[in-house]
Amino acid sequence: MTRIIALLAIFLSTAVLQAGNAAIEVEISAEDIPRFWAAYDRAKNASDRAAVFQTLFIDKVDARVRQFIRPSSVYASMTLHYPRFWESIRRNTERIAEKKEEMQRSFQRFAEIYPAFHPPKLHFSISACQTGGTVKDGIIFFGTEILTADATTDKEEFRKFPFYQVLGSTGGDVTVLVTHELVHSQQPLGDNARGTTLLEQTVTEGAAEFVTILLTGKITFRSAWEYGYANERRLLEEFRLQMEGKEYSNWLYNMAHTPRGRPADLGYFLGFRICQAYYRRQADKKKALAEIIECRDFHALLERSGYGGEGFAFGKE
Numbered sequence: 001m002t003r004i005i006a007l008l009a010i011f012l013s014t015a016v017l018q019a020g021n022a023a024i025e026v027e028i029s030a031e032d033i034p035r036f037w038a039a040y041d042r043a044k045n046a047s048d049r050a051a052v053f054q055t056l057f058i059d060k061v062d063a064r065v066r067q068f069i070r071p072s073s074v075y076a077s078m079t080l081h082y083p084r085f086w087e088s089i090r091r092n093t094e095r096i097a098e099k100k101e102e103m104q105r106s107f108q109r110f111a112e113i114y115p116a117f118h119p120p121k122l123h124f125s126i127s128a129c130q131t132g133g134t135v136k137d138g139i140i141f142f143g144t145e146i147l148t149a150d151a152t153t154d155k156e157e158f159r160k161f162p163f164y165q166v167l168g169s170t171g172g173d174v175t176v177l178v179t180h181e182l183v184h185s186q187q188p189l190g191d192n193a194r195g196t197t198l199l200e201q202t203v204t205e206g207a208a209e210f211v212t213i214l215l216t217g218k219i220t221f222r223s224a225w226e227y228g229y230a231n232e233r234r235l236l237e238e239f240r241l242q243m244e245g246k247e248y249s250n251w252l253y254n255m256a257h258t259p260r261g262r263p264a265d266l267g268y269f270l271g272f273r274i275c276q277a278y279y280r281r282q283a284d285k286k287k288a289l290a291e292i293i294e295c296r297d298f299h300a301l302l303e304r305s306g307y308g309g310e311g312f313a314f315g316k317e
């Protein structure tokens with residue numbers, strides 16, 4: 001335990017990066033993690049489990065971050081019902097500090113290709129299986145129990161749920177999800193889905209995927225990519241009919257209700273392809289990348305991308 005605390009202490013620091021000529025600092029914290037496990041241990045023999053999570057964990061969370069934290073009853077119930085999962089993921093969450101250098105390298109690479117990078121605060125916490133990562137008000141909140149899931153994670157208790165498919169899908173490579181969320185932290189609207197059209201939200205997610213793939217070479221939604229390339233022309237025709245609406249359920253965040261015979265999250269693929277097509281057409285790549293990240297006029301981006309237009313080659317290159 002002493003060693004873990006020492007590692008976390010090192011982690012509660014700032015990472016200093018170079019963006020152009022200016023040094024930038026990324027604020028990182030992981031102090032929630034030992035607090036969560038202290039509550040977890042104490043709750044085992046407690047009559048009021050929720051009260052333990054409230055006092056030892058939630059009440060101690062930084063006020064700026066509390067908006068991301070679920071009620072204590074959710075922590076009490078999730079830990080009670082899925083004990084094999086929690087026991088198996090504990091060590092990975094406690095060792096998140098060891099990923100610091102890997103993450104710093106992603107920030108650095110991002111800052112190099114995108115000089116306007118403004119550093120968010122990275123907060124590694126425990127989400128009670130609600131989110132791997134989400135962005136709001138310049139803070140990226142990570143559910144470290146999802147972020148660090150890998151081949152050693154016991155998922156059996158979730159077999160009946162869609163969560164089973166996503167948990168551990170990055171194989172414990174935290175940089176993929178960290179980079180995806182870093183992109184959202186630079187976008188004018190973040191990853192906030194409220195009030196945006198399907199086109200806007202698709203390009204927002206697609207931009208995050210495009211930059212992540214550019215930097216890491218890794219695809220997170222492999223099944224969507226395979227299906228997407230194989231059915232691209234048809235999917236685009238269908239998407240165009242729906243893109244002005246605000247109904248996302250055929251395309252995004254539909255893991256729990258995937259349309260029959262299709263993988264979830266095909267919107268990530270289409271959004272990626274729109275951004276990729278735009279990027280390829282531009283001579284000034286740095287400028288193009290900034291335009292993709294800072295996009296506000298999504299119709300113009302789609303139009304100028306030439307995606308699906310005359311001479312466009314559908315399917316995998």
Ligand SMILES: [Zn+2]
Pocket residue numbers: 180184191205208
């Ligand atoms: Zn996203």
